[in-house]
Amino acid sequence: MKKLVLTTACALAVTGAAFAQGTVSFSTISPAAMTAQTNSTAYSPLLGGGATGSGAVGATGTAYAGYYYELLYTTYSGSQATIPTLASLLAWNDTGLGATNASSAGHLVPIAGSTDATVPWATGNTDSIVLVGWSADLGTTWGVVSNELANSTYAAVLAGQQGFFGVSTTGFIAAGGANPGATVFNNAPVAGTGTPIFSLNTQLYLLPVPEPTTLALAGLGGLSLLLFRRQRK
Amino acid sequence: MKIRQSTREFHVARPTPPSANPAAFNPEATRRNLFQNRLDGVPAHALDAIGSRGGMTGFQNARLTTFDTTQPAWHCQVVRQVLISIDDTRGNPELKQQMRTKTLLLTAAALLAAGITSTQAQPVYSQNVVGYASVATPNSGVNYLITVPFAIGVSNGANEIWPLISPGNPSLPDYSSILIWNSAKLSYTTYVSDSTSPSLWDDAGFNNLPGAPVLPVGEGFFLSPSASGVTNTFAGTVAVNVGTSNKMSLANSGVNYLVGCVVPYAGAVTNGNPATGAGGPNLNLAGGLPDYSSMLVWNPATLSYTTYVSDSTSPSGWDDAGFNNLPSPPNIAVGQGFFIVPSGPFTWTVGL
Numbered sequence: 001m002k003k004l005v006l007t008t009a010c011a012l013a014v015t016g017a018a019f020a021q022g023t024v025s026f027s028t029i030s031p032a033a034m035t036a037q038t039n040s041t042a043y044s045p046l047l048g049g050g051a052t053g054s055g056a057v058g059a060t061g062t063a064y065a066g067y068y069y070e071l072l073y074t075t076y077s078g079s080q081a082t083i084p085t086l087a088s089l090l091a092w093n094d095t096g097l098g099a100t101n102a103s104s105a106g107h108l109v110p111i112a113g114s115t116d117a118t119v120p121w122a123t124g125n126t127d128s129i130v131l132v133g134w135s136a137d138l139g140t141t142w143g144v145v146s147n148e149l150a151n152s153t154y155a156a157v158l159a160g161q162q163g164f165f166g167v168s169t170t171g172f173i174a175a176g177g178a179n180p181g182a183t184v185f186n187n188a189p190v191a192g193t194g195t196p197i198f199s200l201n202t203q204l205y206l207l208p209v210p211e212p213t214t215l216a217l218a219g220l221g222g223l224s225l226l227l228f229r230r231q232r233k
Numbered sequence: 234m235k236i237r238q239s240t241r242e243f244h245v246a247r248p249t250p251p252s253a254n255p256a257a258f259n260p261e262a263t264r265r266n267l268f269q270n271r272l273d274g275v276p277a278h279a280l281d282a283i284g285s286r287g288g289m290t291g292f293q294n295a296r297l298t299t300f301d302t303t304q305p306a307w308h309c310q311v312v313r314q315v316l317i318s319i320d321d322t323r324g325n326p327e328l329k330q331q332m333r334t335k336t337l338l339l340t341a342a343a344l345l346a347a348g349i350t351s352t353q354a355q356p357v358y359s360q361n362v363v364g365y366a367s368v369a370t371p372n373s374g375v376n377y378l379i380t381v382p383f384a385i386g387v388s389n390g391a392n393e394i395w396p397l398i399s400p401g402n403p404s405l406p407d408y409s410s411i412l413i414w415n416s417a418k419l420s421y422t423t424y425v426s427d428s429t430s431p432s433l434w435d436d437a438g439f440n441n442l443p444g445a446p447v448l449p450v451g452e453g454f455f456l457s458p459s460a461s462g463v464t465n466t467f468a469g470t471v472a473v474n475v476g477t478s479n480k481m482s483l484a485n486s487g488v489n490y491l492v493g494c495v496v497p498y499a500g501a502v503t504n505g506n507p508a509t510g511a512g513g514p515n516l517n518l519a520g521g522l523p524d525y526s527s528m529l530v531w532n533p534a535t536l537s538y539t540t541y542v543s544d545s546t547s548p549s550g551w552d553d554a555g556f557n558n559l560p561s562p563p564n565i566a567v568g569q570g571f572f573i574v575p576s577g578p579f580t581w582t583v584g585l
Contacts, residue, residue, distance in 0.1 A: 023419070025489065025574070027527070027529065027538060027540040027554060028525075028527045028540050028542055028554055028574070030525045030527070030542075030576055031525055031556065032523075032524070032525040032576045032577075033487075033576075102555045102556045102557075103555060103556065103557055104556040104557075107555075107556045109554060109555040109556065110554070116537065123420075176418075176419025176420065177418070177419060177420040178414075178419060178420045178421050179538075180419075180489045180529060180538070180572060180574075181419055182419060183487040183488070183489070183574065186486055186487030186576075187486060187487075187576065187577075188485075188486045188487065190485065190486070190487040190488055191417060191485055191488065192417045192418065192419075193419065196487060
């Protein structure tokens with residue numbers, strides 16, 4: 001009997017946690033707090049890093065839907081989170097709140113702009129947040145792009161095109177209980193709700209895609225290995 | 234500083250026979266002799282609120298101390314406050330003597346003028362401005378984002394803003410609710426109107442409250458009427474005196490402030506003198522609003538906000554949420570509430 005009661009209580013608690021929703025203010029992504037640039041002078045630090053030896057740095061373009069962004073969250077550890085590796089980034093969760101580039105260079109705009117944006121954590125709870133951004137040639141949803149990054153299939157998707165990917169600085173906010181909720185982007189901490197994302201000129205770095213010549217050499221190497229194996233047989 | 238106060242009391246004849254419906258009684262003919270304003274159509278309870286308010290502020294004021302439409306005459310009172318002297322002699326006896334002489338002459342002149350004016354029962358003037366606004370909240374159960382545009386009663390309590398018209402007859406339908414924003418907690422506190430409560434208001438659990446919630450001028454709030462066809466008549470004193478400005482501190486960047494204009498201005502939010510705020514809401518960079526501050530305007534039809542972003546590089550001073558320049562700035566109506574989210578410390582100056 002005790003087991004049944006405990007199981008029910010646990011199930012209810014889990015259900016409650018699963019449906020816990022706080023609110024954040026996602027109607028405006030203030031250029032005073034968050035802007036983005038493409039950087040083709042260096043490869044993404046999370047996917048190889050290093051200089052490419054050429055390229056340029058400049059504000060993201062203004063063609064609508066040329067770039068996509070997604071707000072991710074994870075448990076707040078008590079200090080500002082860091083993202084040292086791709087694996088650590090892929091462990092973050094998706095809030096479901098997305099953005100794209102605005103018609104002004106480097107500016108962002110929520111895709112479904114509204115202030116009644118809810119996040120999957122409870123009112124008053126603090127979680128860490130980060131915004132990831134990528135060029136549209138990688139895909140239009142974080143689900144697709146995160147899979148490409150996790151499985152290193154993005155090179156095939158890009159098919160020789162330049163792809164960009166980057167992350168903002170992290171923040172942490174306590175979700176509100178009504179609309180509009182906690183401010184997601186701001187240039188200063190907000191009393192009572194934490195430290196929003198403040199990430200001017202967020203770098204969307206070039207993804208390290210093997211050059212065609214490199215691919216050819218790799219192919220030759222593979223062929224020679226096969227030939228060598230046949231000769232030994 | 235010395236102020237002399239003189240009071241004259243008199244009765245005026247009731248202008249029309251007693252009305253069977255006091256709320257529909259129009260006292261305009263007599264009131265015109267007492268107030269220099271035009272308030273046609275203001276309900277009796279609202280006019281009474283003006284009277285009590287008007288008797289408490291300003292140099293010269295008049296009020297109706299008895300406002301009973303069944304009485305054959307109304308008891309009226311003219312309260313005249315005359316500034317006699319400001320001691321600014323800083324301890325100089327010679328200067329003080331000169332000032333005393335001047336003060337005496339000024340006092341005599343002021344008293345003479347006051348006496349003549351009172352005797353003749355001429356209209357009196359006040360530095361403050363009174364008025365009224367009708368704010369429609371037509372649909373039952375819909376949240377409307379509004380603000381009280383006037384100082385009403387003693388404290389702007391919800392029981393003064395929506396008083397009982399008569400026992401059991403509330404001016405706001407029972408079980409209407411208001412939501413007051415807490416910008417620190419990002420939540421609303423709910424109050425429910427209840428004519429059986431001593432304060433006329435309950436908490437969200439329908440428990441009678443000892444005191445009604447206060448709705449200061451300049452604060453926005455949601456009102457959800459419990460019946461259709463509600464029009465709120467807000468009658469009172471403009472919270473800012475003529476020639477002065479109000480400064481509202483919206484100090485914290487990124488905080489959602491739920492506000493209303495402290496002077497009942499309507500029209501483009503960029504109107505107004507940048508320094509004094511006279512003439513309009515004065516919401517632009519020249520008025521001190523930092524670029525990329527947001528304004529959220531509630532749409533009760535879609536139950537969503539429209540976001541505007543201040544941008545001094547835009548011809549209108551404002552962009553839409555996607556930072557596209559708008560050809561004209563957002564407009565507000567009298568009695569409309571809205572959110573301001575400043576991108577830096579902002580002191581909102583509005584004047585009259």
